[in-house]
Amino acid sequence: MLTIKGLYKHYQNFSIENASFDVPDGTVVGLIGENGAGKSTIIKSVLGAVRPDGGEILFDGKPTDGLSKAERQQISFVLDDTGLPAELNLSMLDKVLAGVFEKWDRAKFRSLLQKLDLPDKKRLKDFSKGMKMKAAIAVALSYESRLLILDEPTSGLDPVVRDEILEMLYDYNRESGRAVLISSHITTDLEKICDYIVYIHRGRIVFDMEKDELLHAYAVYGTDERQLAELDKTAVVKVLRRDYGTEVLAVRDKMPQSFTYRPVTLDDIMLFYSKGENI
Numbered sequence: 001m002l003t004i005k006g007l008y009k010h011y012q013n014f015s016i017e018n019a020s021f022d023v024p025d026g027t028v029v030g031l032i033g034e035n036g037a038g039k040s041t042i043i044k045s046v047l048g049a050v051r052p053d054g055g056e057i058l059f060d061g062k063p064t065d066g067l068s069k070a071e072r073q074q075i076s077f078v079l080d081d082t083g084l085p086a087e088l089n090l091s092m093l094d095k096v097l098a099g100v101f102e103k104w105d106r107a108k109f110r111s112l113l114q115k116l117d118l119p120d121k122k123r124l125k126d127f128s129k130g131m132k133m134k135a136a137i138a139v140a141l142s143y144e145s146r147l148l149i150l151d152e153p154t155s156g157l158d159p160v161v162r163d164e165i166l167e168m169l170y171d172y173n174r175e176s177g178r179a180v181l182i183s184s185h186i187t188t189d190l191e192k193i194c195d196y197i198v199y200i201h202r203g204r205i206v207f208d209m210e211k212d213e214l215l216h217a218y219a220v221y222g223t224d225e226r227q228l229a230e231l232d233k234t235a236v237v238k239v240l241r242r243d244y245g246t247e248v249l250a251v252r253d254k255m256p257q258s259f260t261y262r263p264v265t266l267d268d269i270m271l272f273y274s275k276g277e278n279i
Contacts, residue, residue, distance in 0.1 A: 002147055003022050004021055005020050005057075006019070010053050019038070022208075028179070028193050029179070032197060040151055046075075048064065073101055073103065077149040078133070082133060090124070094120075097142075103144040104142060112138040112141060148180045150184075151183045182194070215263065217252060218269070221260070223248055237249045240277075249269065
């Protein structure tokens with residue numbers, strides 16, 4: 001549904017280079033990386049808020065910069081700063097958006113507000129952060145989009161609200177002909193709902209893998225310098241040395257079966273790549 005090919009964007013002190021990955025129909029793709037790694041630049045490039053210096057971004061095989069208004073409205077998005085007009089209440093917003101979107105579904109929007117227990121007469125500036133985010137997602141789900149893009153939708157929210165939002169994303173993606181691209185620092189949320197994980201580190205895509213395959217392929221092992229020297233060098237991805245011991249991120253199938261390991265998490269992978277060393 002969404003294809004990013006060789007995306008390049010240069011800033012004074014940072015560049016995204018040759019970023020390529022797909023968001024297949026019927027999937028949820030998680031985009032992870034440290035602050036400043038390039039996640040938001042990729043998302044803003046897809047949405048047209050940033051103009052790349054090279055590469056292609058295709059929606060249903062068509063360049064996104066050439067989409068018609070109707071085609072562009074098939075891509076909905078929710079950013080960390082929701083951008084909803086603060087002085088409006090949700091009833092007013094409903095009327096405004098009915099004139100903006102060609103396929104605005106007022107009945108669905110009202111149903112989502114009721115499901116999420118959002119007051120329709122209270123002004124948005126008086127909403128909590130969680131309420132604003134739920135309102136923004138309700139908007140994004142109410143104009144029959146086929147691709148939903150979210151940048152940090154659960155940041156700073158309590159576990160109950162986060163779970164509600166994940167459930168909404170799951171329901172959205174169950175309908176055929178839809179897909180989701182989500183960026184988040186809360187990797188436990190991504191582990192729950194994502195089919196694929198794309199990891200960007202310092203402007204470069206490190207991997208684009210099916211989530212379950214990724215979490216099965218790697219593990220974290222405690223070791224010492226003598227054991228480390230004897231290991232197959234192709235097994236060890238990164239080494240993290242601390243005062244209290246040494247750990248390695250390694251390919252499970254290449255490690256000795258006698259070694260004790262713990263299952264890897266997405267947080268582990270980011271930590272090892274950002275702070276770890278090559279063997």
